[in-house]
Amino acid sequence: MLNVHTRLQAWQDRIESVLDDVLPPGQTHPARLHEAMRYSVLNGGKRMRPLLVYATGEALGIPLDHLDIPAAAIELVHVYSLVHDDLPAMDDDDLRRGKPTCHKAFDEATAILVGDALLTLAFQILASHPRMTASPAQRLHMIEQLGQAAGSRGMVGGQALDLAAVGKELSEIELENMHIHKTGALIRASVLLAAYSLDAMDAQRLQQLDHFAKCIGLAFQVQDDILDVESDTQTLGKTRGADEAAGKPTYPSIIGISASKAKLQDLYDEAMNALVSFGESADLLRRCAEFTVKRIR
């Protein structure tokens, strides 16, 4: 068997090709909109959520080709949220992965429409893409879960809480609640959508995977906040200290940098514990967790 790094790389290549396939061709009418959609999606993202979908599938013995469309749908939702989040009325970010954000490379109106179209496409491919192998009932289950995770009581709700938090003092619990919605919900959905392609799923195993996902979802955000303080703009591919400058509460600003690092380690350990019963089949999930807490951007 190939080593873990090589296999993650192969999955990254795989999801790039799936995304390329599900997106409308750049020359399709209206071309500027479709080019902007492709610019925003096919930009060298880390693809953490699709990798989680594939890694969960491996832990559960699900063939990769059953997971391509769920993985792509989640990444489309993630990218749409970044495109809207970067808008001047929201976080007003000029850089994303070292390149101009969608509204900078194109214009604000196009960026709004790109986000809208990517969100729509995510649901559409889960419903009807020819590469989708799940049964109708499974697909509906995935659409429902993705809707919950992405909507006003999930990711979009978290963004609303994030905006409302600017300049305010939050407690650690309020900060955690915000992140559970804003980032955690979609990371959980990555694990759950993979599991939903099984006809029947052992409730205990599902709960272990779900707990794993909750821990790394929050760990991801703690590491994000630490990097915002400790990294630099070039490494991050986005403006360092942007959260601090915007008056956004972060883990370091609320509990301090060393407590933040201890929290990160605790969440990582808890995530690893949740996978014990999966043995070697969860090696790539473990690698995803490792990547989440050790990444430098």
Add this chain to the structure above:
Amino acid sequence: MLNVHTRLQAWQDRIESVLDDVLPPGQTHPARLHEAMRYSVLNGGKRMRPLLVYATGEALGIPLDHLDIPAAAIELVHVYSLVHDDLPAMDDDDLRRGKPTCHKAFDEATAILVGDALLTLAFQILASHPRMTASPAQRLHMIEQLGQAAGSRGMVGGQALDLAAVGKELSEIELENMHIHKTGALIRASVLLAAYSLDAMDAQRLQQLDHFAKCIGLAFQVQDDILDVESDTQTLGKTRGADEAAGKPTYPSIIGISASKAKLQDLYDEAMNALVSFGESADLLRRCAEFTVKRIR
């Protein structure tokens, strides 16, 4: 049987109550976002698309309660598109149905998120709302159709074409192409989603209904353009002459006001012809068509 007007009024009341039911309560966390969603949806809209869903259902003998969620889903997509369309980066409108637009009553970031959340909710309720009666395969068919109608090759694509058209001279064919996407796609979806709640649908009848929908979708837009020239701000509930002032091509600006009125009449006649074989069962569809071309706002 009650008269047509009374029955349309009853359907309007019905969809208000369904929308109220599918929207998260205003006090649900995050409350400001949910209040803004309710403000944007429950604002006395004409509910033309839900009425078309119900009227199509009547023409096909489908019980009303099978149509409530498809009707609500389409209206949520319509309202999300208005909220985003009104944003400063798009049409920059301050008034909608005589009240401040969402970004004026709340703020721009909230309006972006409101649109995102309404679009997500539309797909979510089609997938899993307890009042949804259609089979899994029918629901997927509806989600696919709504995605097509709303996405980059449907409504959002039409909005991109609309933005690109500002200050340009379009041919009548280009203008028509823009409207078929921007407004026509979702009006067609209203008729098609109703039809998809049947297990089997006669292809010829489906084609007649589809043709009806295409005609009134375009007629709606022609009338919109005429009203933009001939009505006044108070009656319209939005700024009169806004399209003209924004340098947007309209039917009157391209083919003149009297040719626009003749076109409107032709489309209306064609829509009526498409319904001939339906007899009395299509009386409320006819009333919807009449309303489309005779409305004053």
